[in-house]
Amino acid sequence: MSAVTEACNTPGRRPDSVQGCYYDGKRSRRHPARLLVHGGCVRVCNEQGGLLDSMDSVRELRISPRLGNTPRAVYFPGGGHFETPDNDGLDRLMGGGGLVHWLESRYLFVSVSVVLTALLVWWFVVQGVPALARMAAFSLPDTVLQKLGREAHALLDEQWLQPSALSTQEQQRVRHAFAPVLENFRQQGYVLQVHFRGSEDMGANAFALPSGDIVFTDDMVRLAENDDELLAILLHEIGHVTSRHGLRQVIQMSSLMVVITLVTGDVSSLSSMAVSIPIMLMQLGYSRNFEREADALALREMLADNIDPLNFVTIMQRLQQQKACGGKKSATECGRGLPDFLSTHPQTEARLKPFLSAAGN
Amino acid sequence: MASYSLVVSGEVHEGFDKEHVKSVFRTLTGLPEARTDELFDTGKFLRQHNLSEEQAQRKRDALAQRGIVCYLEKETAGSVVADDHTVAPVVPGISSHDDTLTDPPSMYARDDAKAGEETVHADVGGMAVEQQGEGERLPFIFAGRAGEFFRIWIVNLLLTIVTLGFYYPWAKVRSNRYFYASTCLKGDSFSYLAEPLAILKGYLVALLLIGLYVFANIFNSLASGVVILLLFALLPLLLVRALRFRARNTAYRNIRFSFTGGVGDAYAAFLLWPLLTIVSFGILIPLMIYKQKAYLFNGFRYGESTFRFDTSAGPFWRLYLMLFAMFIGAGVLISALTMVLSLGGSDLQSLPMVAMVLPMILLPLVYLGLYAFLFVRQTNLVYNAVALEQHRLQSDYALGSWLGLQIGNLLGVVLSLGLLIPWAKIRTARYRAQHTHFLAAGDLDRFVAAEEKKRSALGEEIGSAFDMDIAI
Structure with missing residues (x-):
C-alpha cells in the first residue's frame, strides 16, 4: 500500500508516467489522471494523488492498438479504462503500437501500397474478373x-418484341x-433455335440468348441483300452462344460490384454515382471484348x-449507316458515333x- | 414517497395544429406569449418538479389530451426536497375536469426574478418553468485528417486484397475506430469496441446465406423464391441484431450504448409498414418513415438512460407533401420550357432534338436537387427530435453547403480514380459533426452504466454483417 501511495504522490510529470483521463465504467464522469508504471505494476492516480485503478x-x-493520432485506452479488468492522446508516451511505457500502425506510418510502405493496390485492382478488373467469369x-x-x-x-417478348410480319415463305427461305450451319452446331452439342420477331424500338438487330435462342428482327432480315449476309450475322450470334457471353456478363457484373464495394466501403448517397460510372465503363469494355470474340x-x-x-x-x-443516320444521309455526312x-x-x-x-486473300 | 417531475418538451402530438395548441397552453398556464413561442419553437423545455405520481400522471394526461407532448421523470432522491405540505391541489387550468382558467398563476414572473429551490417551491401546483435550454450547446468536434486516414485506408485495402478478403473485418474495425475516436464531445471521444473476429463470423454466415440463395436461384426458381421470402421475413430480425451489435460496441466515457427495441416492433416498422405503403401506392411513405425513425431512436440507450424520438408524424407529412409539390412544379416547368423552346425553334430538324435533350439534362438535375432537399430536411427533422433524458440533439444541415460537399466529393473521387475516397469520407464526417450539436441540459457526468446482460453471441454477430451506417 505504501508503494502505491508513494507512486501516486510523486509530484510532477515523471518520465514513467502519462497524462490522460480515467473512466470507471460505472458512471460517465471523467477523472483527470496519470498512469504510472512502477516496477512492472501499473497504477492510475488522480490529481490529488488518490489511487483510481491498478494492475x-x-x-x-489490454491496450487498444495505435491508430493514427487518435486517443488510445488501457483497459483494466475491473471495467475501468485510462485514455490518453499521448500515444508516444503510452508506447514508451507499455510497449509497441502494433504492426499495422508501423506500416501505416512508413511513407515508403504507403506509396508501395498505393501502387500495388492500383495494379492489383487494375489486373483483377481487366484480367481476373473475365477469367473468373469464364471459368464459372x-x-x-x-x-x-x-x-x-x-x-x-x-x-x-413481353416488352420489346411483336410477332414477325415476314411472310411464311420468306421465313422458310x-x-x-x-439449316446446314445449325445442323453443324447441333452435332457439336449446341441446341440452337432461330426466331423472327417484329420490333419498332430495336430496328434492325439480332441477338443471342444464353439458351441458344437467336432472334432476328424483321428489319434485319429486310436489310440483308442476300442470305449469306444473314448467315454472317447468325455465325456472329452463335459465337455469343458458344462462348456463354450472357452468363459471363451476369457473373462479371456481380463480381465488379463486390470489388467496388470492397474498395469504397459503404457507399452512401450521391457518391454512389461516382461508383456507377466506372462499373458502367468496365461493363462496356467487357461487352466490346465479347463482340471481338x-x-x-x-x-x-x-x-x-x-x-x-x-x-x-x-x-x-x-x-451502321442506318443506325447513325436513320437511313437518310450517307455515312460520311453524319460523322462518327460515340467514342x-x-x-x-x-x-x-x-x-x-x-x-x-x-x-482480299 | 417518490416524487416526479413533469417535462413539457415543446412538441405537439400528431393531428394537432401547433398554433392552436400554443394558445391553449398559454391559456392553461398563463405563460407569456414570447415564452410559449420559445418553448414550442426552439429546443427548450418546461419542467415542473416535485409532483406525486398521481398528480403528475393526471397533468400529463390533461396536457396530452390537448395535443401537448410531455412525459414524467422520476426524481432522484435528494435532487429536490419533497415537501408534501406544500403540494397544493392541481391548478384548475391543468386539471382534467376544468378547462377554464379562472386565475392564471403568475409564477412565471417570479421564476424570472428568483431562481433555484425557492422557485420550485413557490410554483408547486402550477407549471414551474425551468429553462433547460440554458444548458450548454456543445459542438461535436471531428478531428480526423484526410492524410492520416488515407494511410489507414490504403493499408487496409492492400491487406484485404492480399488476404483475399479475410482481413476485411479488421480493416472495417480499424476504419470505424478511426472515425469514432476522432469524434469528440465535450473533450471526450467516442470508442468503437467491436471485435473483428465477431464480424468475421457474421460475414461467413451472411456469405452462406447468399450462397444458398445463388445456388437455389441457379437450379430452381421456386426454391429461390422461397429463399428470397425467407430472407425478407428475416430482414427485421437481422436489422435488430445489427442495431444491437452497433450500439453495444459504441461507447462514450467508458459507458456503452445499447439498443432495446423489440423484435415485434421491428417487424411492424420494417415489414408491416412497408407493405402497407406498397398497398397504399406510396401515400403512407411519410408515416412509414416516421414509424421507422421512432422505432430506431426510441430504442437506443446510453448506459441506463433512454433516448426518445420526440416528434409526431406531422412534420414528416409536411415534408413529403412539400417534396411532392416541388416535384410536380418542376415537371410542369420543364414541360412548359420544352414546349416554348420547340415552338420557338424555326429549324425543323432541331425541333425533336430540343424536346429530347432538354428534359434529359434537366430531369436528373431536378432529381438530384429534390433528393438533396429531402435528405437535408429529413436529417434535420430526425436529429432535432432526438432526446436523451433532458438533453437533445440539434442538427442544422443546409442545402447549399451539403450539395457543395457532395458535388466536391463526387468530382474528387471520380477525377482521382478513387484515390480521394478517404478525403471524401473525412469531409463528410466533418460536415456531419459541424452541423450537429448536443444541447446539454446539465453536466454529462451522471450517466450510469447499464448492467451487463447475457447476450446471444452469434445472433448479434450475424447482424453485424448487415450493419448499416446509423450514426449516433
Missing part, C-alpha cells in the same frame, strides 16, 4: 443457361439457308464454310478489318 502486470492489460460460366450446368434464356426471352468465331466459320467474309462487311456497313470507350460495340472500321483482309 500488477503490464502484460495482462463453363463449370455451370446447361440448365442454368436454359433458365436464364427462358426468363430473358419471356421478358423480351431464311431457315433453309441457316464473336467476330473471331464468325470469321473462322465463314472461311471454313466457304462463305465470303465480305458479306459480314457489307451488312455491318449498311447497319470507342463509351460504346458497347467496337468501332465498325476496326471490327471489319480482319474480314476485309480475309476477303
